[in-house]
């Protein structure tokens with residue numbers, strides 16, 4: 001999940017570098033064993049084709065985030081494809097009471113920060129801020145297309161104007177100056193001065209990776225059929241080399257200076273994945289740096305996922321009552337004996353019956369029997385209990401990073417210089433990224449600090465600021481911080497001061513909202529691809545979207561994984577292979 005740090009990536013975008021420095025796009029060098037080529041080990045879980053023309057296969061999708069919502073949408077896309085009978089009947093489950101998963105929004109200045117304001121109220125005029133996945137980028141073709149066809153507006157993701165700096169707990173190891181084109185030039189000069197050619201080389205590596213990655217949308221790639229293993233996918237997209245080693249080792253073998261990796265790249269991986277370069281694989285770092293053209297959907301990225309589900313026509317079951325507790329596999333034979341009386345019919349269905357799955361919710365409400373399950377949530381966090389399936393043994397335990405997201409409403413225009421050991425009056429950045437891989441002995445207490453926006457005076461007034469009376473023009477700002485521990489704990493004996501008081505000034509913090517997530521997987525190097533990646537289809541009729549996250553965890557790649565799974569499912573049921581990705585599907589052929 002790309003959370004932020006567009007400005008870090010823009011730094012290495014180095015507009016002054018001309019095109020000839022770039023590697024040529026690494027086109028069409030992929031080969032992988034697809035549905036047709038993995039007969040031996042995977043045939044049993046593919047199952048026989050659908051052979052019940054009188055009934056539409058029922059599909060349950062568990063999880064309504066980027067992966068689950070887009071899976072529902074892609075199934076509908078093929079369901080309404082002229083000239084094919086690729087029908088499915090889809091139900092989406094999510095234990096949360098909204099669609100979007102780890103992409104969701106917050107109104108931290110409101111009394112109930114998670115409640116959508118009543119339309120027509122003053123509160124409804126002020127757009128929310130992202131609580132989770134914040135940005136997507138130009139190369140994210142599914143999200144770009146979705147935003148366009150759903151008529152949503154995008155916003156450049158920038159936050160308030162002001163300088164950016166990288167903090168290592170003792171000093172600002174790198175600091176950008178703010179204010180227009182001249183400064184841009186100056187900042188790039190500073191970058192080159194400190195890091196030499198590393199910035200160029202990293203830019204090339206990122207461009208090369210992106211150019212290779214976008215091939216996966218290409219008809220030539222998609223029409224080979226779905227991939228059934230992430231190991232195959234990572235090899236086919238040329239990502240496995242970078243995934244197999246730590247980002248530190250990866251960049252070092254590519255000739256990048258350790259200084260650049262430990263300061264700049266590590267700050268990017270820290271804000272994007274809560275993990276320093278030494279403990280995260282090279283792909284995680286490349287993705288963290290590949291934020292060129294970062295945008296967000298105005299009013300919240302989750303609107304894309306709401307549209308995916310809405311346009312899919314799927315049944316949607318949200319909230320605690322829809323929490324899936326158990327998945328029970330019915331073997332094909334068991335069902336056959338129940339359903340068919342005459343021996344002739346039994347014979348007829350023997351070869352063609354597929355396993356089915358019973359979905360049980362914790363509440364006992366809204367479950368049912370399905371012909372396929374698309375699991376689109378991190379398995380070990382779902383608490384789902386499998387019965388009569390070996391799937392759990394095949395999904396490697398995947399730890400996630402526990403992230404604290406803290407929103408601060410403050411009238412301080414920047415953090416305090418004193419917190420960073422600087423003299424009062426020193427010009428301060430309002431975007432600070434922590435790096436944990438420099439030789440400093442004190443480490444930062446947070447991963448990132450970002451001034452998102454000033455609040456309009458009508459809202460500021462409720463904190464006693466601008467607008468409460470004519471002579472008071474105080475502006476309140478919304479600041480977002482990421483950390484691996486709570487920033488709200490009291491830190492002195494009289495129990496009044498918190499770290500935030502030191503950071504923003506004792507009387508300057510008027511409101512805080514803290515939320516914790518298991519935000520993203522720990523992207524440890526993938527030493528053994530066959531064992532470390534979860535299977536895409538762990539059992540017959542069971543598909544696992546989040547297998548992708550071990551290689552790359554972003555909103556877009558969850559939709560890519562979902563598209564692949566829909567392609568695999570349609571192949572298993574109907575022998576159909578899509579000719580192209582949805583992103584490159586001609587829009588005049590869209591049915592909606």
Ligand SMILES: *[C@@H]1O[C@H](CO)[C@@H](O)[C@H](O)[C@H]1NC(C)=O
Nearest residue numbers: 033035036037038039040043
């Ligand atoms: C896959 O299985 C089919 C039918 O059993 C067989 O004809 C085909 O040659 C197999 N393909 C591979 C690549 O093994």
Ligand SMILES: *[C@@H]1O[C@H](CO)[C@@H](O)[C@H](O)[C@H]1NC(C)=O
Nearest residue numbers: 031032033229231232235236
């Ligand atoms: C694809 O996966 C199969 C089995 O997991 C493996 O034998 C094959 O080498 C893989 N192909 C690539 C290109 O990684």
Ligand SMILES: *[C@@H]1O[C@H](CO)[C@@H](O)[C@H](O)[C@H]1NC(C)=O
Nearest residue numbers: 411412413464474505507508
């Ligand atoms: C912020 O507001 C508080 C309370 O009104 C006030 O004491 C403090 O001086 C203000 N700080 C700034 C930086 O304006």
Ligand SMILES: *[C@@H]1O[C@H](CO)[C@@H](O)[C@H](O)[C@H]1NC(C)=O
Nearest residue numbers: 464468469470471472473474
């Ligand atoms: C308006 O706000 C200022 C600054 O907080 C305060 O000094 C003044 O007393 C207020 N005036 C009224 C009429 O409330």
